[in-house]
Amino acid sequence: MDRIYLDHAGTTPVTPSVLQAMLPYFSECYGNASSIHSTGRDARKAVENARRQVQHALGSASAQEIYFTSGGTESDNWAIKGGALASSARGRHIVTSAIEHHAVLHTCQWLEKQGWEVTYLPVDAEGFVSPGDLQKAMRKDTALVSIMMANNEIGTIEPIAELAEIAHADGALFHTDAVQAVGAIPVDVQSLGVDMLSLSAHKFGGPKGMGALYIKKGTVMERLLHGGEQERHLRAGTENLPGIVGLGEALREATEEMEEKALRVSGLRDRLQAGILEKVDRVLVNGPQTHRLPGHLNLSFLGIQGEALLLRMDLAGIAASAGSACTAGSLDPSHVLMAIGRDRDTAHASLRMTVGRENTQEEIDEVLRILPEIVEDLRRMRL
Numbered sequence: 001m002d003r004i005y006l007d008h009a010g011t012t013p014v015t016p017s018v019l020q021a022m023l024p025y026f027s028e029c030y031g032n033a034s035s036i037h038s039t040g041r042d043a044r045k046a047v048e049n050a051r052r053q054v055q056h057a058l059g060s061a062s063a064q065e066i067y068f069t070s071g072g073t074e075s076d077n078w079a080i081k082g083g084a085l086a087s088s089a090r091g092r093h094i095v096t097s098a099i100e101h102h103a104v105l106h107t108c109q110w111l112e113k114q115g116w117e118v119t120y121l122p123v124d125a126e127g128f129v130s131p132g133d134l135q136k137a138m139r140k141d142t143a144l145v146s147i148m149m150a151n152n153e154i155g156t157i158e159p160i161a162e163l164a165e166i167a168h169a170d171g172a173l174f175h176t177d178a179v180q181a182v183g184a185i186p187v188d189v190q191s192l193g194v195d196m197l198s199l200s201a202h203k204f205g206g207p208k209g210m211g212a213l214y215i216k217k218g219t220v221m222e223r224l225l226h227g228g229e230q231e232r233h234l235r236a237g238t239e240n241l242p243g244i245v246g247l248g249e250a251l252r253e254a255t256e257e258m259e260e261k262a263l264r265v266s267g268l269r270d271r272l273q274a275g276i277l278e279k280v281d282r283v284l285v286n287g288p289q290t291h292r293l294p295g296h297l298n299l300s301f302l303g304i305q306g307e308a309l310l311l312r313m314d315l316a317g318i319a320a321s322a323g324s325a326c327t328a329g330s331l332d333p334s335h336v337l338m339a340i341g342r343d344r345d346t347a348h349a350s351l352r353m354t355v356g357r358e359n360t361q362e363e364i365d366e367v368l369r370i371l372p373e374i375v376e377d378l379r380r381m382r383l
């Protein structure tokens with residue numbers, strides 16, 4: 001059997017149609033979208049076509065609200081630093097949550113060093129941010145609120161529309177890191193009511209190093225990259241043409257397939273969860289059972305180390321993740337699992353499996369055959 005890939009929250013393979021769409025832009029269509037000649041104009045057309053694809057997928061009012069970036073990390077950095085700098089006249093206070101991706105948390109920590117104050121909202125045992133807590137954290141000098149749409153480790157889907165309304169009632173900007181949500185569940189910027197939203201192509205079948213930031217029309221934003229006049233003067237640098245085309249096609253395809261894919265993927269995930277809970281004792285599910293991303297499953301196998309389990313699974317041909325991909329290799333327990341109230345041992349005992357579009361029932365059943373044996377083995381060896 002081929003390797004079984006269950007780490008779609010870490011990254012996804014580029015889909016065949018995305019690869020096909022990108023290929024010409026590495027060869028015959030090599031123009032610079034800023035050039036006046038026809039080679040450049042062809043590139044410009046491709047960029048603007050992709051921008052419309054993103055606009056449609058997000059329910060944005062205008063394609064002019066979509067800015068291409070180098071990925072989720074840049075989008076988060078730009079939204080928070082750029083949004084904070086542009087609205088600092090209002091005050092120097094930011095509200096975020098304790099379970100954000102490090103692209104948000106470390107950006108906020110950097111701003112703290114620059115003299116900003118940051119409130120990190122707690123979450124409940126399933127990872128939900130409480131609107132009441134946000135209400136209490138809001139101050140006259142709160143410039144920006146940034147809460148993720150869906151958590152990358154445990155899949156919790158946050159009540160963004162409600163949270164954005166609370167931030168706006170006090171005049172603050174609202175940003176959401178929707179990197180895990182876009183392509184997996186419906187994301188409509190207008191019904192969410194957000195001012196800024198981050199997404200990343202490689203999380204939904206697109207290329208790595210490519211993302212976008214939605215910035216609602218009228219939002220005052222500071223630029224981070226200075227240079228040319230690309231992206232309506234707000235993000236300098238020659239456009240990543242194949243990347244942009246790939247992002248547009250990946251989001252078009254993911255949106256078209258979404259409903260069917262979510263059903264299939266969550267069906268496989270539920271089969272995996274039920275099978276493990278039936279065959280293995282002393283397992284805890286981390287995260288909620290409803291309002292959870294369709295592909296996410298995060299489990300703690302009490303008495304063993306997630307890392308050891310991960311390595312044994314890898315040897316058996318199964319790719320999973322312990323905590324988040326970004327903290328893999330570090331000895332600190334996951335900040336997300338600590339925030340939902342797990343103790344250090346339980347956090348260290350966790351394994352994340354994230355199902356994606358190309359997984360099959362045969363693969364899930366193979367995991368259900370292999371994983372319980374490995375767990376039993378490790379428990380016997382006390383690893």
Ligand SMILES: *Cc1c(COP(=O)(O)O)cnc(C)c1O
Binds near residue numbers: 103148
């Ligand atoms: C992957 C991820 C990011 C970072 O995106 P990159 O494109 O890999 O830089 C940010 N936030 C969340 C929630 C993610 O899952």
